[in-house]
Amino acid sequence: xxxxxxxxxxxxxxxxxxxxxxxxxxxxxxxxxxxxxxxxxxxxxxxxxxxxxxxxxxxxxxxxxxxxxxxxxxxxxxxxxxxxxxxxxxxxxxxxxxxxxxxxxx
Amino acid sequence: xxxxxxxxxxxxxxxxxxxxxxxxxxxxxxxxxxxxxxxxxxxxxxxxxxxxxxxxxxxxxxxxxxxxxxxxxxxxxxxxxxxxxxxxxxxxxxxxxxxxxxxxxxxxxxxxxxxxxxxxxxxxxxxxxxxxxxxxxx
Numbered sequence: 001x002x003x004x005x006x007x008x009x010x011x012x013x014x015x016x017x018x019x020x021x022x023x024x025x026x027x028x029x030x031x032x033x034x035x036x037x038x039x040x041x042x043x044x045x046x047x048x049x050x051x052x053x054x055x056x057x058x059x060x061x062x063x064x065x066x067x068x069x070x071x072x073x074x075x076x077x078x079x080x081x082x083x084x085x086x087x088x089x090x091x092x093x094x095x096x097x098x099x100x101x102x103x104x105x106x
Numbered sequence: 107x108x109x110x111x112x113x114x115x116x117x118x119x120x121x122x123x124x125x126x127x128x129x130x131x132x133x134x135x136x137x138x139x140x141x142x143x144x145x146x147x148x149x150x151x152x153x154x155x156x157x158x159x160x161x162x163x164x165x166x167x168x169x170x171x172x173x174x175x176x177x178x179x180x181x182x183x184x185x186x187x188x189x190x191x192x193x194x195x196x197x198x199x200x201x202x203x204x205x206x207x208x209x210x211x212x213x214x215x216x217x218x219x220x221x222x223x224x225x226x227x228x229x230x231x232x233x234x235x236x237x238x239x240x241x242x243x244x
Contacts, residue, residue, distance in 0.1 A: 071126065075119045078228070082112075082235055089242040 042094065049080075049087040056080035113168045115231040120170035121224035124158050127173050128217040131156045132210050139205040147195040151203040153179035179204055 036044075059076035062068035108116075131154050141151035154176055161172040181204045189198035 069123075069126075071119065071122050075115075078115070078232065079112075082232070085236070085239055089239045093242050 038094075042090065045087055045090060049083045052080040052083035108166045108168070111231045111235050113166055115228050116163075116166060117168055117170055118224040118227035118231070120172065121227075122221060124171045124173060125217050125221040125224065128156055129214065129221075131176065132214045132217060135205045136207070136210050136214075139203055139207065139210075141203060142191070142200055143193040146193060148193050148201075150183055150193070150201045151205070153181070153203060153205045155179055 056076040056079065059068050059073045063070065063073035135153050138151040142148075143150055155178070156176055157174040158171050159174040160169045162168075163170050183204050184202040185199045186202055187198055188194055188200045191200045194200045
């Protein structure tokens with residue numbers, strides 16, 4: 001249980017780093033774009049993921065103290081896992097797109 | 107409106123919680139199958155029953171299951187002739203709980219199966235989400 005919590009917190013740090021990297025280098029928005037930019041959407045997804053991971057971590061600790069049932073802990077961790085895998089898949093796809101562009105023959 | 111797979115997993119989660127309450131009630135009944143009163147003619151343990159109801163979750167827009175209430179079984183108690191017992195009445199009969207092992211075991215089995223069914227739903231939604239995400243990695 002304890003190493004799961006450690007793993008979760010390191011995952012949170014990772015997502016935070018990704019998120020900071022994204023917000024530090026945002027795509028320059030065009031004048032006519034009113035809808036949120038791709039970078040903003042990504043930042044929102046990462047924020048949601050961090051929220052889900054936090055909830056999972058809190059439930060895991062509550063479970064260790066015997067205040068939350070196994071069911072609650074499993075449910076929270078399951079949700080966090082799904083959110084994280086979604087975020088990671090989207091990130092991989094975005095990074096892949098950037099790499100495609102950088103490999104373009106000039 | 108929440109994504110269908112996520113909703114399914116939440117609903118199955120509420121089902122798991124409901125079935126665990128049912129297991130708890132069955133275990134209470136089984137444990138107290140021989141709990142009698144302390145004074146002459148006193149009532150013994152009365153078998154507990156549990157009912158469930160659907161509950162609309164406005165945030166998710168889905169119907170979850172929730173425990174309705176814990177009731178008591180009104181069926182008559184078993185009588186046994188045992189004059190030396192502290193709960194025996196003037197004619198020597200002791201009232202024993204209206205818990206019947208057979209019914210409790212059947213209920214236990216049913217709760218077990220329902221729990222497994224809900225677990226299968228959760229497993230399936232997880233698998234489907236994973237497979238959908240795998241479309242992104244190719």
